[in-house]
Amino acid sequence: MDKVAVIGAGSWGTAIAFVLAENGHDCLLWTRRQEQSAEINERHTNEAYLPGISLPRNLNAVSDLKKAVEHAEIIVIAVPTKAIREICIEIEKYTEKPKLIVHVSKGIEPDTLKRISEMIEEEVDPGKRQAIVALSGPSHAEEVVLRHPTTVTAASHNQEAAERVQDLFMNHYFRVYTNNDLIGVELGAALKNVIALAAGIIDGVGYGDNAKAALITRGLAEITRLGMKMGANPLTFSGLTGLGDLIVTCTSVHSRNWKAGNLLGQGKTLEEVVSGMGMVIEGVRTTKAAYQLSLQYDVSMPLTEALYSVLFENVPPKEAVDQLMSRMKKQEIEDIFYK
Numbered sequence: 001m002d003k004v005a006v007i008g009a010g011s012w013g014t015a016i017a018f019v020l021a022e023n024g025h026d027c028l029l030w031t032r033r034q035e036q037s038a039e040i041n042e043r044h045t046n047e048a049y050l051p052g053i054s055l056p057r058n059l060n061a062v063s064d065l066k067k068a069v070e071h072a073e074i075i076v077i078a079v080p081t082k083a084i085r086e087i088c089i090e091i092e093k094y095t096e097k098p099k100l101i102v103h104v105s106k107g108i109e110p111d112t113l114k115r116i117s118e119m120i121e122e123e124v125d126p127g128k129r130q131a132i133v134a135l136s137g138p139s140h141a142e143e144v145v146l147r148h149p150t151t152v153t154a155a156s157h158n159q160e161a162a163e164r165v166q167d168l169f170m171n172h173y174f175r176v177y178t179n180n181d182l183i184g185v186e187l188g189a190a191l192k193n194v195i196a197l198a199a200g201i202i203d204g205v206g207y208g209d210n211a212k213a214a215l216i217t218r219g220l221a222e223i224t225r226l227g228m229k230m231g232a233n234p235l236t237f238s239g240l241t242g243l244g245d246l247i248v249t250c251t252s253v254h255s256r257n258w259k260a261g262n263l264l265g266q267g268k269t270l271e272e273v274v275s276g277m278g279m280v281i282e283g284v285r286t287t288k289a290a291y292q293l294s295l296q297y298d299v300s301m302p303l304t305e306a307l308y309s310v311l312f313e314n315v316p317p318k319e320a321v322d323q324l325m326s327r328m329k330k331q332e333i334e335d336i337f338y339k
């Protein structure tokens with residue numbers, strides 16, 4: 001039994017803590033809201049994020065971050081990308097002995113263009129952390145807490161740490177693989193949200209399955225192109241954190257990114273969509289970061305560029321699609337591997 005703290009009690013933090021508690025670990029779930037920690041401890045629910053779900057009785061919550069950090073040998077960070085730095089600064093403050101840090105977030109920081117593990121490295125002193133592991137894959141919280149079969153990947157430059165995380169989470173409905181390609185795993189996880197937003201738009205404007213399949217396939221091509229330039233293993237993008245997460249996020253009704261795109265496609269404004277969701281839509285900020293990465297690495301990412309123009313330059317979705325479809329002709333495979 002390990003002592004673990006999950007930092008962030010939204011949909012995913014709660015689902016991850018659910019798995020850890022069911023696996024018999026001594027897991028504390030941190031929330032910044034006292035009333036939410038009372039709800040989890042007294043009623044064993046988190047209605048705002050996972051309505052109708054009974055949480056394990058051995059899962060306890062706290063709203064005192066110091067207490068959560070001091071409790072744990074392993075810290076699992078489960079807050080949105082934009083909160084990673086501030087949470088890491090707080091975690092570092094309360095850490096005495098170095099801890100294993102796992103993160104389950106999916107994003108890239110605009111402007112700095114840092115991946116999550118890079119932000120953690122910058123904010124948590126090396127003396128206060130052991131290895132960093134990203135746990136990622138096609139895994140909607142809503143299905144994990146129903147114990148529906150789910151597969152994810154524990155990625156780290158440190159294989160021993162990845163295997164420790166594999167052992168920590170693995171059970172009969174939650175299967176964990178390892179991968180040493182941290183760059184590829186984190187990039188795939190973040191960039192699939194860009195394509196999922198676009199997939200929602202495609203459905204929202206009323207285009208069909210052909211367009212969706214094109215988006216997933218050509219989305220994977222541009223993610224792979226960028227990833228290869230950034231040092232990732234191209235095979236990672238055919239794996240769970242690449243193609244796997246693209247499929248689940250572009251096709252599932254649970255996806256907040258897909259839902260947001262769907263509303264945009266129906267004519268809602270970005271402000272209306274973001275304020276109405278009540279949960280994080282990582283793909284919006286990540287689209288900005290992905291667009292900046294395509295310029296920095298000089299990689300052609302037409303879908304990302306088109307989504308950027310819809311989100312931030314008020315280009316109507318159908319016009320963006322028309323522009324995509326009328327680009328000059330290309331070869332399919334050569335495009336990915338030789339450019």
Ligand SMILES: NC(=O)C1=CN([C@@H]2O[C@H](COP(=O)(O)OP(=O)(O)OC[C@H]3O[C@@H](n4cnc5c(N)ncnc54)[C@H](OP(=O)(O)O)[C@@H]3O)[C@@H](O)[C@H]2O)C=CC1
Nearest residue numbers: 008009010011012013078079080083105106140141279280
């Ligand atoms: N939901 C899912 O199925 C999956 C999500 N992920 C990833 O996990 C990460 C978290 O997502 P998810 O749990 O779904 O998001 P939610 O929107 O469901 O919840 C976000 C959580 O983070 C908290 N939070 C937000 N900002 C801060 C802050 N500045 N300081 C402290 N806490 C903060 C929120 O607190 P409060 O309630 O007080 O606002 C809430 O508990 C994202 O990167 C997402 O892409 C990965 C796999 C699956």
Ligand SMILES: O=C(CO)COP(=O)(O)O
Nearest residue numbers: 137138139140255256257
């Ligand atoms: O990452 C996820 C599933 O793997 C969750 O996606 P959304 O954030 O779009 O809901």
